[in-house]
Amino acid sequence: MAYRVAVLAGDGIGPEIVGVTVDILRAVGKRFNFEIDYEEALVGGIAYDATGTPLPESTLEVCKRSDAVLLGAVGGPKWDNIQPPTLRPEVGALLPLRKELSLFANLRPAILFPALAGVSSLRADLVADGLNILVVRELTGGIYFGQPKGRDADNSRAVDTCIYTRDEILRIARVGFESARKRKKILCSVDKANVLETSRLWREVVTELAPEYPDVALTHMLVDNCAMQLVRDPRQFDVIVTENMFGDILSDEAAMLTGSLGMLASASLGSATTTAGGTFGLYEPVHGSAPDIAGKGIANPLATILSAALLLRNSLLLEDAAAALELAVATTLSAGSRTADISEPGKISLGTADMAAAVLNHLG
Numbered sequence: 001m002a003y004r005v006a007v008l009a010g011d012g013i014g015p016e017i018v019g020v021t022v023d024i025l026r027a028v029g030k031r032f033n034f035e036i037d038y039e040e041a042l043v044g045g046i047a048y049d050a051t052g053t054p055l056p057e058s059t060l061e062v063c064k065r066s067d068a069v070l071l072g073a074v075g076g077p078k079w080d081n082i083q084p085p086t087l088r089p090e091v092g093a094l095l096p097l098r099k100e101l102s103l104f105a106n107l108r109p110a111i112l113f114p115a116l117a118g119v120s121s122l123r124a125d126l127v128a129d130g131l132n133i134l135v136v137r138e139l140t141g142g143i144y145f146g147q148p149k150g151r152d153a154d155n156s157r158a159v160d161t162c163i164y165t166r167d168e169i170l171r172i173a174r175v176g177f178e179s180a181r182k183r184k185k186i187l188c189s190v191d192k193a194n195v196l197e198t199s200r201l202w203r204e205v206v207t208e209l210a211p212e213y214p215d216v217a218l219t220h221m222l223v224d225n226c227a228m229q230l231v232r233d234p235r236q237f238d239v240i241v242t243e244n245m246f247g248d249i250l251s252d253e254a255a256m257l258t259g260s261l262g263m264l265a266s267a268s269l270g271s272a273t274t275t276a277g278g279t280f281g282l283y284e285p286v287h288g289s290a291p292d293i294a295g296k297g298i299a300n301p302l303a304t305i306l307s308a309a310l311l312l313r314n315s316l317l318l319e320d321a322a323a324a325l326e327l328a329v330a331t332t333l334s335a336g337s338r339t340a341d342i343s344e345p346g347k348i349s350l351g352t353a354d355m356a357a358a359v360l361n362h363l364g
């Protein structure tokens with residue numbers, strides 16, 4: 001039986017990077033003997049232009065009847081000033097997608113492939129052996145969604161509200177502990193407990209859960225200190241678990257340590273189970289729609305390809321295929337292939353399609 005994957009290419013470089021990634025998934029399917037039905041749907045600015053909303057109901061339906069969603073990117077200057085701002089692609093598509101599909105756990109692995117040590121923003125001796133940090137970000141709560149939210153009629157005051165319930169903290173903390181258990185068993189919970197009440201509850205709940213995971217070493221860190229430690233000595237981290245907005249910021253910071261935002265994959269997971277027995281999820285590169293380079297065929301497709309590997313692993317339980325795809329990416333980089341964003345003197349500079357072809361080549 002074929003798996004079902006919803007394909008939401010979106011705006012900017014979205015269609016380019018998603019296009020080559022679906023080709024690669026088809027090739028992986030042939031090699032590992034599985035079949036996926038791809039169903040395309042509109043999201044973002046292109047959906048707004050066609051239907052008046054960046055997240056049409058029909059797109060949500062396509063997602064809901066799938067085992068997983070592969071998303072490119074949304075937004076661009078053309079849609080930056082849409083009124084009301086709640087119809088802008090970022091806020092009007094991404095946030096409701098996460099909420100409607102109950103994707104509360106955002107996994108953002110920041111992996112520095114050893115071949116890319118030279119393009120990290122950190123000194124070579126700090127990242128010589130590569131880096132592998134997993135940021136587990138809470139994705140459907142906190143200040144992004146709390147009510148009240150809005151502005152006084154006379155524009156004199158604006159408000160956003162940060163709310164966390166015990167249950168919301170508990171379920172993401174569990175994802176943090178479980179993820180750490182599969183890795184180096186070191187979990188750092190990040191909060192702002194010296195100032196925020198939601199952070200004090202966060203720290204309390206995470207601490208209460210710790211006895212269930214005696215094999216995981218838990219520490220707590222204030223978010224400002226964590227931002228500093230990430231650039232001072234990133235090797236101290238294995239898994240970081242944190243609330244929505246801190247996770248947004250820290251995952252961009254962690255991403256840059258790995259050389260380029262163009263390398264970072266992500267998985268947004270809920271608790272629903274797929275026909276394959278995996279977890280339903282949405283997979284997307286951490287980078288945005290990059291309107292400045294859209295249509296030029298030079299975008300780095302690796303973050304999307306690595307997101308597809310996460311899709312195979314988490315939603316379809318195809319571990320061998322996922323690992324083979326990740327290995328093909330690593331080998332491609334070791335062999336010297338580079339896109340513009342990770343280019344280095346003496347390496348082979350490729351566009352989107354050729355980079356994807358190189359990965360396919362290394363897939364064997």
Ligand code: IPM
Pocket residue numbers: 090091094095248
């Ligand atoms: C991200 C993005 C989004 C977020 C924006 C585009 C709404 O920055 O996925 O990290 O803040 O979550």
Ligand code: MG
Pocket residue numbers: 248249252
């Ligand atoms: Mg972000």
